[in-house]
Amino acid sequence: MDNKQKKYYLWILGCQMNIADAERIRTILNSINYLETNIEKDADVIITIACSVKQSGIDRIFGKSKNWKKRKNLITILTGCVVKEDKPKMEKIFNHLINIHEINKLPRLLNIESDKISPSRDYLEILPQYSDKIKAYVPISNGCNNFCTYCVVPNTRGREKSRSSENILKECKELIKNGYKEITLLGQNVNSYGLDLKNDLSFPELLQKVNDLEGSFWLRFSTSHPKDMSDELIEVIANNKNICNYIHLPVQSGNNDVLKKMNRNYTKEHYLELINKLKNKINPLFISTDIIVGFPGETKKQFKDSIKLFKKVKFDMAYISQYSPRQGTGSFKLEDNISNKEKKKRKFKLDKILKKDALKNNKKIISKTLKILVDRHKNEYYYGKSETYRDVRFKSNKNLLGQFVKIKILKSTTFSLEGEIKKG
Ligand code: SF4
Numbered sequence: 001m002d003n004k005q006k007k008y009y010l011w012i013l014g015c016q017m018n019i020a021d022a023e024r025i026r027t028i029l030n031s032i033n034y035l036e037t038n039i040e041k042d043a044d045v046i047i048t049i050a051c052s053v054k055q056s057g058i059d060r061i062f063g064k065s066k067n068w069k070k071r072k073n074l075i076t077i078l079t080g081c082v083v084k085e086d087k088p089k090m091e092k093i094f095n096h097l098i099n100i101h102e103i104n105k106l107p108r109l110l111n112i113e114s115d116k117i118s119p120s121r122d123y124l125e126i127l128p129q130y131s132d133k134i135k136a137y138v139p140i141s142n143g144c145n146n147f148c149t150y151c152v153v154p155n156t157r158g159r160e161k162s163r164s165s166e167n168i169l170k171e172c173k174e175l176i177k178n179g180y181k182e183i184t185l186l187g188q189n190v191n192s193y194g195l196d197l198k199n200d201l202s203f204p205e206l207l208q209k210v211n212d213l214e215g216s217f218w219l220r221f222s223t224s225h226p227k228d229m230s231d232e233l234i235e236v237i238a239n240n241k242n243i244c245n246y247i248h249l250p251v252q253s254g255n256n257d258v259l260k261k262m263n264r265n266y267t268k269e270h271y272l273e274l275i276n277k278l279k280n281k282i283n284p285l286f287i288s289t290d291i292i293v294g295f296p297g298e299t300k301k302q303f304k305d306s307i308k309l310f311k312k313v314k315f316d317m318a319y320i321s322q323y324s325p326r327q328g329t330g331s332f333k334l335e336d337n338i339s340n341k342e343k344k345k346r347k348f349k350l351d352k353i354l355k356k357d358a359l360k361n362n363k364k365i366i367s368k369t370l371k372i373l374v375d376r377h378k379n380e381y382y383y384g385k386s387e388t389y390r391d392v393r394f395k396s397n398k399n400l401l402g403q404f405v406k407i408k409i410l411k412s413t414t415f416s417l418e419g420e421i422k423k424g
Pocket residue numbers: 144145146147148151152153154188189225
């Protein structure tokens with residue numbers, strides 16, 4: 001009999017939600033005495049958590065899986081955002097494909113009898129084994145009802161299902177009690193949290209309740225859909241000290257016809273109005289966005305609207321993607337008629353504006369003092385993020401990991417700041 005403790009390797013593609021999913025998978029596998037390894041070749045089981053939007057994530061799986069075939073006895077499992085169109089190819093690579101809602105079944109797939117995690121338990125209620133000791137992700141919902149035409153989430157994760165506020169608050173309370181200093185509430189669209197629950201809280205109410213928990217911590221959330229961001233939410237962010245002055249608000253395009261084709265259900269005017277309200281109420285404020293260039297049919301003129309919008313908003317950060325058709329999405333049927341060269345050119349143009357604005361915004365902070373949550377130490381520097389999500393580094397002889405410190409900013413680059421501990 002082979003008594004060697006079995007090892008598993010988690011390969012996480014994509015977003016924060018996938019990290020939160022991995023933390024639950026970890027709980028299940030640890031409960032059956034499997035050991036996590038970060039060396040892929042040592043693993044008996046490889047679990048891949050696939051990504052929702054980009055075809056490139058799926059393509060990477062094909063590349064990596066070539067080595068797996070040569071390894072006898074290796075078990076490979078795929079979960080996360082996998083559409084039915086991906087399945088025939090994936091079934092040739094992986095031993096098992098499971099829906100993310102079904103991860104409780106992992107012991108059974110590995111032929112292990114275990115009653116530690118009930119198979120009927122909602123997977124988001126599995127107590128996670130957090131990846132970090134300072135910052136934690138807390139999913140508040142899973143799935144989405146929006147059907148943006150470039151995204152597979154509604155087909156892979158299903159319709160939006162919110163966790164009860166009672167369970168979310170319990171988890172947050174426990175995290176703060178255990179010394180966590182930052183909580184990020186996660187959902188594909190946090191702004192529609194609770195709409196599927198009867199007699200529970202709305203998102204602004206939930207945010208307020210988490211903010212009111214006792215302790216010293218920061219609160220962030222992601223992601224907000226512009227069509228559902230309410231004035232009430234903006235007020236809650238503006239009026240509460242634990243909620244960070246940071247908004248990630250994906251715009252996706254600055255052109256109304258393209259937004260319509262993407263099924264985003266807002267206009268650029270609505271988006272800009274939200275940005276104005278946010279800027280007027282919350283100061284200082286760090287704003288980031290997601291945008292896609294080269295969506296099918298996006299003309300040069302339409303793309304210019306994205307340029308105009310970038311120039312107006314002056315984002316601090318933007319995640320700019322070149323459109324790539326993903327099977328199982330609405331836009332997959334549309335002709336991907338913008339050349340890669342043109343997509344690259346458009347990305348470059350937005351990048352250039354972003355870098356100019358981000359540098360300008362960062363320069364304004366020189367000689368100001370920022371509160372930082374220190375989360376990393378490398379060589380002579382400590383690193384952390386400010387409340388406004390700016391990357392800051394500084395030197396110190398003391399171990400300051402996991403602490404809030406005040407840093408006087410002395411230097412800036414496009415996306416980072418450097419300073420020294422404020423004296424006195
Ligand atoms: S809001 Fe749109 S992009 Fe976001 S998860 Fe839902 S369908 Fe996907």
